[in-house]
Amino acid sequence: MTCAExxxxxxxxxxxxxxxxxxxxxxxIETCKHCQALVAVAGxxxxxxxxxxxxxxxxxxxxxxxxxxxxxxxxxxxxxxxxPVRRQFWLGAASGVGASAIAAALALAVMVLPAAxxxxxxxxxxxxxxxxxxxxxxxxSSNHHTVKPWFAGRAPLSPPVSxxxxxxxxxxxxxxxxxxxxxxxxxxxxxxxxxIDLYVWPSQAVAPPRRSERRxxxxxxxxxxxxxxxxxxxxxxxxxxxxxxxxxxxxE
Amino acid sequence: xDNRQTEFEAMAMPHxxxxxxxxxxxxxSPTDAEDIVxxxxxxxxxxxxxxxxxxxxPWLMAIVRNCFRDHNAKARRHEPASETVLEHLxxxxxxxxxxALGASERRRLDRMLALLPDDYREVLLLREMEDMxxxxxxxxxxxxxxxxxxxxxxxxxxxxxxxxxxxxR
Ligand SMILES: [Zn+2]
Numbered sequence: 001m002t003c004a005e006x007x008x009x010x011x012x013x014x015x016x017x018x019x020x021x022x023x024x025x026x027x028x029i030e031t032c033k034h035c036q037a038l039v040a041v042a043g044x045x046x047x048x049x050x051x052x053x054x055x056x057x058x059x060x061x062x063x064x065x066x067x068x069x070x071x072x073x074x075x076x077x078x079x080x081x082x083x084p085v086r087r088q089f090w091l092g093a094a095s096g097v098g099a100s101a102i103a104a105a106l107a108l109a110v111m112v113l114p115a116a117x118x119x120x121x122x123x124x125x126x127x128x129x130x131x132x133x134x135x136x137x138x139x140x141s142s143n144h145h146t147v148k149p150w151f152a153g154r155a156p157l158s159p160p161v162s163x164x165x166x167x168x169x170x171x172x173x174x175x176x177x178x179x180x181x182x183x184x185x186x187x188x189x190x191x192x193x194x195x196i197d198l199y200v201w202p203s204q205a206v207a208p209p210r211r212s213e214r215r216x217x218x219x220x221x222x223x224x225x226x227x228x229x230x231x232x233x234x235x236x237x238x239x240x241x242x243x244x245x246x247x248x249x250x251x252e
Numbered sequence: 253x254d255n256r257q258t259e260f261e262a263m264a265m266p267h268x269x270x271x272x273x274x275x276x277x278x279x280x281s282p283t284d285a286e287d288i289v290x291x292x293x294x295x296x297x298x299x300x301x302x303x304x305x306x307x308x309x310p311w312l313m314a315i316v317r318n319c320f321r322d323h324n325a326k327a328r329r330h331e332p333a334s335e336t337v338l339e340h341l342x343x344x345x346x347x348x349x350x351x352a353l354g355a356s357e358r359r360r361l362d363r364m365l366a367l368l369p370d371d372y373r374e375v376l377l378l379r380e381m382e383d384m385x386x387x388x389x390x391x392x393x394x395x396x397x398x399x400x401x402x403x404x405x406x407x408x409x410x411x412x413x414x415x416x417x418x419x420x421r
Contacts, residue, residue, distance in 0.1 A: 006406075007402055009405070010404050011386075013408075014386065016401070034412075037415075037416060038408050040412075041411050041412040045365060045376070045380065048361050049277075049365070050380060057272070062272065066268070066290055066294075067261075069290065069294050070260065070261065073298065074257040074297075139394055149311065149391060151299075152296075152314070153295045153299060153318045155299075156298050157298070158299055
């Protein structure tokens with residue numbers, strides 16, 4: 001047993017109506033028994049919740065555990081930011097810092113090659129699977145103010161999110177997926193009838209090759225600060241390069 | 253101590269009690285609430301760079317809500333809490349100040365709130381405990397404002413129906 005106006009009545013209680021809709025809602029409530037009961041019970045519930053919220057205290061043991069967690073996490077974050085990224089190797093090599101840096105960079109490149117290939121494969125497989133399941137987008141929005149905060153708490157990082165609709169690459173939304181055993185933020189763009197998935201995850205020792213191809217899909221990957229990014233799509237490779245340059249410019 | 257950590261603690265820790273309350277009402281369990289808040293604070297700390305300057309509290313509450321959802325998915329407890337489970341829920345005693353409702357009616361309302369489906373309960377908690385606007389709730393749960401509006405209305409209508417049905421008995 002209910003009334004067709006309960007949404008308006010409820011929004012009125014929350015102060016979400018403008019003046020004229022509010023006045024209409026008020027007039028309706030005066031004549032509707034259902035809405036009068038709704039207002040009464042909602043008022044009691046509101047008071048109960050507000051009263052309770054103010055009196056629950058987090059246990060001291062929880063507070064202490066959180067402080068310890070944060071301290072541990074702060075150490076991890078510091079270590080990550082100290083880890084040399086590949087670009088710094090090359091900068092060092094170019095400025096003549098030493099043969100050891102070049103040797104280290106080469107050793108790294110050789111060592112990571114097989115794993116890097118499998119990373120490409122897993123990115124493409126994930127992209128194709130998402131496309132075929134039709135579940136490429138968990139938050140649908142062309143507004144970066146909506147998409148960016150959506151990732152907080154869902155992904156372990158905050159990905160760069162911009163709309164390049166003017167340049168032909170429209171922001172479509174985002175989702176969270178798994179890359180190399182960890183969570184990655186995936187920012188989804190559209191270009192013509194194609195989809196471009198931009199995977200972003202915290203850098204690890206292994207990164208995908210700068211560019212690779214698998215099953216007709218192109219992957220372009222690079223690092224920016226302590227993040228690894230990879231654009232995956234079946235668009236033409238020069239179009240994907242153009243997209244990557246836009247993202248890189250936005251990140252810098 | 254790390255600078256970033258000090259800064260985070262200064263911004264987020266004042267909201268710890270509120271985060272815990274929300275987690276407790278969402279999960280209906282003191283132990284689950286602790287796990288949820290612990291995870292939420294860690295996630296918030298990791299994502300902290302992204303929110304500097306924005307309103308911390310609604311952002312933090314959205315993370316608590318998401319952690320609750322993940323926690324629930326992991327535990328595979330989609331079914332609403334049973335009345336017997338609720339018997340063991342110890343909410344705080346009646347407040348010292350005068351209240352509109354007596355203790356037994358207050359318990360009755362607690363029980364009804366706890367029995368609301370998750371989708372309805374979370375919007376009501378964010379609205380009433382956190383005083384969030386429809387827009388803020390919509391961002392927190394990743395659903396359109398129209399959905400927030402209809403879920404709130406339905407949550408209240410359900411409470412009303414239960415209340416009236418018990419009165420009629
Ligand atoms: Zn009505």
